[in-house]
Amino acid sequence: xxxxxxxxxxxxxxxxxxxxxxxxxxxxxxxxxxxxxxxxxxxxxxxxxxxxxxxxxxxxxxxxxxxxxxxxxxxxxxxxxxxxxxxxxxxxxxxxxxxxxxxxxxxxxxxxxxxxxxxxxxxxxxxxxxxxxxxxxxxxxxxxxxxxxxxxxxxxxxxxxxxxxxxxxxxxxxxxxxxxxxxxxxxxxxxx
Amino acid sequence: xxxxxxxxxxxxxxxxxxxxxxxxxxxxxxxxxxxxxxxxxxxxxxxxxxxxxxxxxxxxxxxxxxxxxxxxxxxxxxxxxxxxxxxxxxxxxxxxxxxxxxxxxxxxxxxxxxxxxxxxxxxxxxxxxxxxxxxxxxxxxxxxxxxxxxxxxxxxxxxxxxxxxxxxxxxxxxxxxxxxxxxxxxxxxxxxxxxxxxxxxxxxxxxxxxxxxxxxxxxxxxxxxxxxxxxxxxx
Numbered sequence: 129x130x131x132x133x134x135x136x137x138x139x140x141x142x143x144x145x146x147x148x149x150x151x152x153x154x155x156x157x158x159x160x161x162x163x164x165x166x167x168x169x170x171x172x173x174x175x176x177x178x179x180x181x182x183x184x185x186x187x188x189x190x191x192x193x194x195x196x197x198x199x200x201x202x203x204x205x206x207x208x209x210x211x212x213x214x215x216x217x218x219x220x221x222x223x224x225x226x227x228x229x230x231x232x233x234x235x236x237x238x239x240x241x242x243x244x245x246x247x248x249x250x251x252x253x254x255x256x257x258x259x260x261x262x263x264x265x266x267x268x269x270x271x272x273x274x275x276x277x278x279x280x281x282x283x284x285x286x287x288x289x290x291x292x293x294x295x296x297x298x299x300x301x302x303x304x305x306x307x308x309x310x311x312x313x314x315x316x317x318x319x320x
Numbered sequence: 321x322x323x324x325x326x327x328x329x330x331x332x333x334x335x336x337x338x339x340x341x342x343x344x345x346x347x348x349x350x351x352x353x354x355x356x357x358x359x360x361x362x363x364x365x366x367x368x369x370x371x372x373x374x375x376x377x378x379x380x381x382x383x384x385x386x387x388x389x390x391x392x393x394x395x396x397x398x399x400x401x402x403x404x405x406x407x408x409x410x411x412x413x414x415x416x417x418x419x420x421x422x423x424x425x426x427x428x429x430x431x432x433x434x435x436x437x438x439x440x441x442x443x444x445x446x447x448x449x450x451x452x453x454x455x456x457x458x459x460x461x462x463x464x465x466x467x468x469x470x471x472x473x474x475x476x477x478x479x480x481x482x483x484x485x486x487x488x489x490x491x492x493x494x495x496x497x498x499x500x501x502x503x504x505x506x507x508x509x510x511x512x513x514x515x516x517x518x519x520x521x522x523x524x525x526x527x528x529x530x531x532x533x534x535x536x537x538x539x540x541x542x543x544x545x546x547x548x549x550x551x552x553x554x555x
Contacts (some may be wrong), residue, residue: 147352154429202397204395242427245423253420302504302507303504305500306497309500
């Protein structure tokens, strides 16, 4: 039981996908302009990482590994993720149009979010079982949501302050991310 | 300057993917812990980018428009797998250092971006040179970033001790926050030197909006190019 909780804590905080592992930086910097969009994207990413971790595990363990095709994992995973994002999109469109509308354009963008492919590959590397993979996917998604929502909050403050000209735009956001990253490094003590 | 040298100049200076277009930030920040890693990652990306530009340019009349993105992804993923296997076989030390970031070259938006913006509209030879130019620009930016981080964070350059032994390395620069710090200062210095206006004009080329990285451009423009900002709250 503790190992399972540990996996979530590790993926969400200690090895935060954005601030420590640098996956999904692009959307982290780009979308965090608005709080609402950040929350939506966070939820969408969590959904996709969780489901794709499970599907990737099944495909890898039941098809690729027995056939000795481990080296095909990158190609297979990226196709699975692309297909999965499409399925999730269609599913949400049918079942809950409200959520679908809220996520809008962010859903298809997840295909090129390296956090999703990253967690699928890491699961294989760490030799997780099915449940562990799903939890790692969930934890990664939660960590991503936490980071992007925090940055969106910080940026709404930054927008109101008077900054020196060269700092405006990307540099101040990257500096905020650096400070957040330092804060998240503090979580590494949780590992014991 | 003929067409080919122009392409290389464009990739290295005018539209440098990292410092001007701000594409492919994930590998940039993650593997630039040392100059050697930066060069390794840069050259791997250069190889994939050149080959993918060539193949996509050759197939530009064959691939139907509707399914072009999945087709590009399959081409790029195959090339990345090839490069990964080659690195694993011949450069095991680099393979261990770069780890998961080698397969993640697939989702590096520089590659899909160049396929969309250049390779599928031009003849093979210019496309190859475009790939080389962009790849070189990426390699140079990564190496500079890696060099700065390595120098400040460990006192070495290309694994050779340069700073005197009495220098006490600032370890945080080779850890995660250092990457954000150094790139923030690099962009800040470029902004201060008046590059910013240019950046605004140039960000219109790159990729097609199917890529999350395009959202990064919103950082410079105050709003995103592909209508992303309109979907959220309009504050």
